Amino acid sequence: xxxxxxxxxxxxxxxQYAKWVGQCSACKEWNTVVEEVVQKEDxxxxxxxxxxxxxxxxxxxxxxxxxxxxLRLNTYDQEFNRVLxxxxxxxxxxxxxxxxxxxxxxLLLQIALKLPFKTLYVSGEESQKQIKMRADxxxxxxxxxxxxxxxxxxxxxxxxxxxxxxIVVIDSIQTxxxxxxxxxxxxxxxxxxxxAELIKFAKETNTPVILIGHITKDGSIAGPKILEHMxxxxxxxxxxxxxxxxxxxxxxxxxxxxxxxxxxxxxxSGLREVNNPSEILISKNDERLSxxxxxxxxxxMRPLMIEIQALVSxxxxxxxxxxxxxxxxxRLNMLLAVLEKRAGFKLGAKDVFLNITGGISVDDPALDxxxxxxxxxxxxxxxxxxxxxxAAEVGLAGEIRPVQRxxxxxxxxEKLGFNTIYVSKNNKISLKNAKINIELVARxxxxxxxxxx
Numbered sequence: 001x002x003x004x005x006x007x008x009x010x011x012x013x014x015x016q017y018a019k020w021v022g023q024c025s026a027c028k029e030w031n032t033v034v035e036e037v038v039q040k041e042d043x044x045x046x047x048x049x050x051x052x053x054x055x056x057x058x059x060x061x062x063x064x065x066x067x068x069x070x071l072r073l074n075t076y077d078q079e080f081n082r083v084l085x086x087x088x089x090x091x092x093x094x095x096x097x098x099x100x101x102x103x104x105x106x107l108l109l110q111i112a113l114k115l116p117f118k119t120l121y122v123s124g125e126e127s128q129k130q131i132k133m134r135a136d137x138x139x140x141x142x143x144x145x146x147x148x149x150x151x152x153x154x155x156x157x158x159x160x161x162x163x164x165x166x167i168v169v170i171d172s173i174q175t176x177x178x179x180x181x182x183x184x185x186x187x188x189x190x191x192x193x194x195x196a197e198l199i200k201f202a203k204e205t206n207t208p209v210i211l212i213g214h215i216t217k218d219g220s221i222a223g224p225k226i227l228e229h230m231x232x233x234x235x236x237x238x239x240x241x242x243x244x245x246x247x248x249x250x251x252x253x254x255x256x257x258x259x260x261x262x263x264x265x266x267x268x269s270g271l272r273e274v275n276n277p278s279e280i281l282i283s284k285n286d287e288r289l290s291x292x293x294x295x296x297x298x299x300x301m302r303p304l305m306i307e308i309q310a311l312v313s314x315x316x317x318x319x320x321x322x323x324x325x326x327x328x329x330x331r332l333n334m335l336l337a338v339l340e341k342r343a344g345f346k347l348g349a350k351d352v353f354l355n356i357t358g359g360i361s362v363d364d365p366a367l368d369x370x371x372x373x374x375x376x377x378x379x380x381x382x383x384x385x386x387x388x389x390x391a392a393e394v395g396l397a398g399e400i401r402p403v404q405r406x407x408x409x410x411x412x413x414e415k416l417g418f419n420t421i422y423v424s425k426n427n428k429i430s431l432k433n434a435k436i437n438i439e440l441v442a443r444x445x446x447x448x449x450x451x452x453x
Contacts, residue, residue: 006036009188010032011188012024013027014225020035021033036188037182073087073166075111075115076116077111078273078275079248079263079273083235083261084256085257089255091207093210094232096212096237097215097235098237099215099239103237103246103266106138107271108171110270113139114142118144118166118167119144119169120148137268138270153197167209167210168198168207168210169209169210170198170211173223176190186223188223192224211231233255234251242359245263245264245265245274245359246263246264247261247263261299263280265280278303278305281358282305282416283357289383291309291378293308293390294418295364295371296391296409297364298409301408303408306356307357307358308327308374309357309374310352311354312347313351320350321353324353326358327361327362327371336348339444343398350379366392369392369422372394372447373451382452391406391410391421392424393424398444400425400441400442400444400446400447401424406423410436411434413436414434414436422450423438423440
């Protein structure tokens with residue numbers, strides 16, 4: 001056995017030190033550096049079955065490399081496939097993070113139950129009976145899903161070698177531990193070692209692995225930052241406890257776009273895919289209300305119609321309040337300054353509250369014009385006509401700037417029954433048979449005169 005040595009790691013960012021220090025020089029956090037025992041030993045955690053020869057990589061000319069489309073495994077979940085870029089790539093590692101109780105385990109168990117090929121679901125947090133109770137609620141019968149409750153990677157790989165699954169799900173990476181690292185499960189060195197073993201297994205056998213990861217109080221995935229660099233895809237599952245909707249985003253994706261969005265509805269029987277999110281993000285109010293405007297946004301290739309609500313009232317205290325939910329507060333302050341400087345609206349002494357309905361957060365600049373319309377509607381207490389929506393960015397000079405994929409936004413608005421959409425005059429639009437009325441505006445004053453005069 002090799003000599004045992006210790007090292008000091010920052011529990012926040014994973015930086016290694018030769019001795020203990022009070023403050024981490026990388027992330028500037030105090031009292032996060034702890035000592036961990038590292039056992040230097042030959043790695044015997046995963047090896048190919050006997051009789052299988054490992055292929056040795058050889059250099060190829062770049063014009064000799066095949067560019068055929070990568071084969072992907074269909075998860076039979078349209079939202080999950082969309083975020084991944086069309087399905088799971090064989091041999092890839094996917095890391096799914098999210099708040100406690102948001103539904104990470106439910107989502108992956110639901111996918112594992114739907115898959116028509118052999119799936120191994122490894123849980124280090126729940127017993128087999130607990131998982132069975134949840135599985136009966138989601139999908140009572142499944143012949144291809146196997147449940148294993150184990151935390152030692154060496155035992156997990158023995159079961160994998162025996163049953164040869166087509167896909168492996170680990171719940172969660174922070175509960176695993178390896179015999180070759182003498183530290184507690186969830187520590188920096190254990191997470192790095194266990195992930196490295198799973199990567200070696202995935203790449204050598206071409207078997208995809210999905211990991212569930214815990215998050216810290218500031219929302220980042222627990223463990224060293226190198227964990228996110230090691231895996232191929234990092235997904236974020238988010239949602240508000242007060243809403244039934246959950247959003248799946250890609251923070252990193254080596255095999256697809258990171259701009260796609262998946263939306264689910266939490267129900268008693270599991271997570272339901274929401275194929276038309278515009279219906280859930282727009283209130284079904286027949287009564288016209290002031291301070292409400294509809295924005296046409298695009299997440300990846302998916303157009304969404306989002307309802308913006310604003311409330312403008314006289315400030316009771318000396319300092320006016322600026323509060324936002326689901327929208328960038330600094331962006332709101334910039335738009336209020338533009339309204340006061342360029343359009344002459346005196347909002348400096350008024351409270352402004354802004355909310356994006358549905359409990360989602362959007363940072364698309366195309367929301368600017370809808371935000372301004374909702375603020376002005378609430379300020380003057382004049383409701384915006386029903387069937388009107390907006391898709392344009394507002395510049396610091398008060399000009400209406402063009403946005404990308406405007407034709408896709410227009411077609412989505414037309415499909416959902418809107419009769420007028422306000423876009424920038426500088427957008428190049430080639431739609432010929434559109435039934436929706438397209439209002440081309442150049443400045444904020446044009447929008448104000450059209451809506452409120």
